[in-house]
Amino acid sequence: xxxxxxxxxxxxxxxxxxxxxxxxxxxxxxxxxxxxxxxxxxxxxxxxxxxxxxxxxxxxxxxxxxxxxxxxxxxxxxxxxxxxxxxxxxxxxxxxxxxxxxxxxxxxxxx
Amino acid sequence: xxxxxxxxxxxxxxxxxxxxxxxxxxxxxxxxxxxxxxxxxxxxxxxxxxxxxxxxxxxxxxxxxxxxxxxxxxxxxxxxxxxxxxxxxxxxxxxxxxxxxxxxxxxxxxxxxxxxxxxxxxxxxxxxxxxxxxxxxxxxxxxxxxxxxxxxxxxxxxxxxxxxxxxxxx
Numbered sequence: 228x229x230x231x232x233x234x235x236x237x238x239x240x241x242x243x244x245x246x247x248x249x250x251x252x253x254x255x256x257x258x259x260x261x262x263x264x265x266x267x268x269x270x271x272x273x274x275x276x277x278x279x280x281x282x283x284x285x286x287x288x289x290x291x292x293x294x295x296x297x298x299x300x301x302x303x304x305x306x307x308x309x310x311x312x313x314x315x316x317x318x319x320x321x322x323x324x325x326x327x328x329x330x331x332x333x334x335x336x337x338x
Numbered sequence: 339x340x341x342x343x344x345x346x347x348x349x350x351x352x353x354x355x356x357x358x359x360x361x362x363x364x365x366x367x368x369x370x371x372x373x374x375x376x377x378x379x380x381x382x383x384x385x386x387x388x389x390x391x392x393x394x395x396x397x398x399x400x401x402x403x404x405x406x407x408x409x410x411x412x413x414x415x416x417x418x419x420x421x422x423x424x425x426x427x428x429x430x431x432x433x434x435x436x437x438x439x440x441x442x443x444x445x446x447x448x449x450x451x452x453x454x455x456x457x458x459x460x461x462x463x464x465x466x467x468x469x470x471x472x473x474x475x476x477x478x479x480x481x482x483x484x485x486x487x488x489x490x491x492x493x494x495x496x497x498x499x500x501x502x503x504x505x506x507x508x
Contacts, residue, residue: 228496229386232505236365242373244381255361255438256401258506259455262446268455272504276390276464279502285381306390306464 231275233258240288247278248288249313253295260293266300267293270310277309281317289316361438372481386502388466393501395460396469398491401443401450401508402435403474410434411476417483419491420474426453437477438508450508469500 231247234240235255240248251258251271260267274291282289291312303310386393402411404420411418411434422431428447433440443449453472460468473491478484495503 228500228503229384230503230505233507235507236362236369238366239369239373242370242377244373244377246381246383256440256443256508257449258401258508259449259452262442262449265455268448268452269458272452272455272459275504276502279386280390285383306459306462 229279231278233271233275234288237288237290244286246285247282249274249278250288250290251293252290253293257295261296264300266302267298269303270300270312273303273306273310274313276306277313281309281313283317287317289313291316364437368479369481376481388501390465390502391463392466394467394469394499395456395465395502395504396495396498396500397451397453397456397472397504397506398475399451399473399506399508400475401438401506402433402476403431403447403451404434404476406430406432413477415478415480416476417478417480417487418476419487422451422453422472422474424453424457424468424470424472426472428454435477435508443508450506452504452506456504466501469495469498471498 230245231249232240232243232245234243234248234250235253235258237250237252240250249271253260259271270293271291278287278289292315293312403422404411405422405426407430408420410432411420413434413436431447431451433443433447433450448454451472451474456465456468459465471494473495475484475487
């Protein structure tokens with residue numbers, strides 16, 4: 228089973244050695260953002276789903292770029308495409324290096 | 339026991355208004371030594387084998403969320419879990435946890451348990467299906483004592499054919 232976790236403490240995420248972490252520099256009790264801000268909550272979920280489909284290797288802790296209460300969130304338009312935040316953190320659009328790492332991993336018996 | 343001693347100080351959260359700096363400090367103090375001991379070896383890795391739109395998704399929260407009709411978590415530390423059915427409405431849910439400010443999460447449960455958002459994504463066919471059962475954990479200072487419940491939840495989830503687990507902290 229694939230797992231994606233949110234984290235609100237960077238050091239804990241780094242130490243946990245989990246497969247995929249997204250770190251948010253937001254207060255405790257607000258992993259998905261502010262109450263009633265549906266666009267913000269959906270943005271974070273889009274980032275989690277993007278991490279599930281796009282993280283190229285285990286152990287990544289990606290820091291999401293959203294400042295607490297200082298962002299305006301647009302509705303997620305395209306859920307099929309990985310989010311901008313995750314793609315940028317992974318180093319640009321999915322391209323050769325990621326594909327080749329996948330291929331190497333596949334050759335070792337993973338998929 | 340050292341962990342327990344530290345942990346009791348976290349109950350101050352319920353009484354004393356504390357900023358995130360103190361909360362972060364306490365979290366690190368409690369979690370880091372245990373993680374350094376437990377999180378050793380290879381990082382596990384299971385790539386998503388299906389498109390999201392075919393995947394079954396489960397939600398796991400450590401924000402102390404449970405059905406209002408269910409047994410509350412012990413606020414001073416609880417190594418058990420609660421099952422939350424996929425159809426649970428916000429009004430059916432409660433939070434038993436005192437180590438974070440629950441004011442906003444009580445107004446909008448999705449901040450710690452985004453079940454309404456995930457039901458939307460299921461209806462929009464972004465994800466294939468929401469699992470029947472989702473899981474809540476409470477406050478627990480000892481990772482070792484939490485392990486049996488975590489293993490049981492992991493077993494339940496893998497037996498139910500879940501493809502993707504989303505983990506949300508408080």
